[in-house]
Amino acid sequence: MIIYPTLKKGATIGVTAPSSGVEPELHDMFKQAVSRNEKRGYPVMCGETIWTQDKAKSAAPDVRAKEFNDMMQDESIGIIIPPWGGELLIEIIDKLDFASFSYKWILGYSDTSVLLLATTLRTGMATAHGTNFVDLRGEFSDETTAMWEKVLATNEGGSITQHSSQKFQKQWDHENPSSEVFHLTEPTEWKSLSVDNTTLKGRLLGGCIDVIRHLIGTSFGNIREFQEKTINNEPILWYFENCDLKTTELRRTLVQMQLAGWFDNCSGIMFGRSTANDTVEGYEVLDVYHELGQELNIPIVYDTDCGHVPPQVTFVNGAYAAVEVKEGKGKIQQWFR
Known part of the structure; x- marks a missing residue:
């Protein structure tokens, strides 16, 4: 539990x-x-x-x-x-x-x-x-x-509901601080690979993919034991954000996670907005998302409020969540059970 x-x-x-x-x-x-x-x-x-x-x-x-x-x-x-x-x-x-x-x-x-x-x-x-x-x-x-x-x-x-932001910050501007810290100028749009309306449910786990990937193969990243002993084999809903990886590095990391069993009994994956994901020889981040979704046969949601392009919702590792994406808007309900 x-x-x-x-x-x-x-x-x-x-x-x-x-x-x-x-x-x-x-x-x-x-x-x-x-x-x-x-x-x-x-x-x-x-x-x-x-x-x-x-x-x-x-x-x-x-x-x-x-x-x-x-x-x-x-x-x-x-x-x-x-x-x-x-x-x-x-x-x-x-x-x-x-x-x-x-x-x-x-x-x-x-x-x-x-x-x-x-x-x-x-x-x-x-x-x-x-x-x-x-x-x-x-x-x-x-x-x-x-x-x-x-x-x-x-x-x-109990449970708590959050909604996607109205706008996000395109770039940092520390020289001109705002009363809210962030300079929110760009319209937020959560996107899905599949259909206009997407619902994902599962136990939340995730973080900055650049660094959490280094837990793979260690006793501190034992996903299978966590699934069996802590969440009774409920499906995992992953959320990731990419700080610095180009598309091929992101792809290698996701393949390694898959080979390590991190995506066993996975109900979906959410990716945060990113200024990284640099294209390599025409290989774009949408190619990465499409390939992963097809291989795992799961819904993929991207450009969510998560990570280094603020603002971000508060995701609770371990909480049971239902995430709805409809017409570019996101709704996240988390149950603390």
Whole structure:
């Protein structure tokens, strides 16, 4: 069974950097996120790793792992939200004391999704793929991003519904900050390979495909054991987002996942919007999606609100979900059961 933490209003947010920390020139931006969240009623406890960044990591693996383990064991902390992702979170996975974790939400995306997926697979505790901490520094949050609070405050046994965004951000513009952080200018359209109306149902799992693929073949990516022992062989509904992979790299990764059994008893796959997916010799990302859908005989949905092209819905690893895509709009209902 899946264990669902519950976010309490006024809970202390623990911020630690299991992947990348914050460079000195960006400390003021980070402090703004701390101030905004405390004004919203969430005290913030900052770890030491967030203030440093050298050679593509916040600190040595042992240091990062210890700080994260300590925060997971600290029952005064109600939720952990890393400042953002990075590159080398996988270095700490084998140093995490999963058995000692207290029940609390971990929220984030990008490299953080390695931690989210591994934690759910190893412990059966739900984790949340959604906003990073630094993206909560705005005076306001857009409707899609703001749902993280309502989603994570949902009680075990309850359900929560989210909808696709109205608009998304085409490119970052840090030089001209907005009151909502993101510059939402482009109309959002969720798309399906098959028919105008598509419904997908299953247990959610996923993350940034660039990094979670490195769990394949390890004890931290044992999908078959999770299916058999934790979700009673219910179908898995995968969601992926691509940060940097070109189409051939994406295809190789998906084939490897298939060969490793990750798509056994899979009910569908959702792909987030991406600025990657560079075409190789005429091989486009739609070719990748079509081939995968035909091979697995499952529905494929793409350009969803997930990942590095914000905003994004909050997907809960382990939750049972029903996703409807109709006329370019998406509806996501998640049950915490």
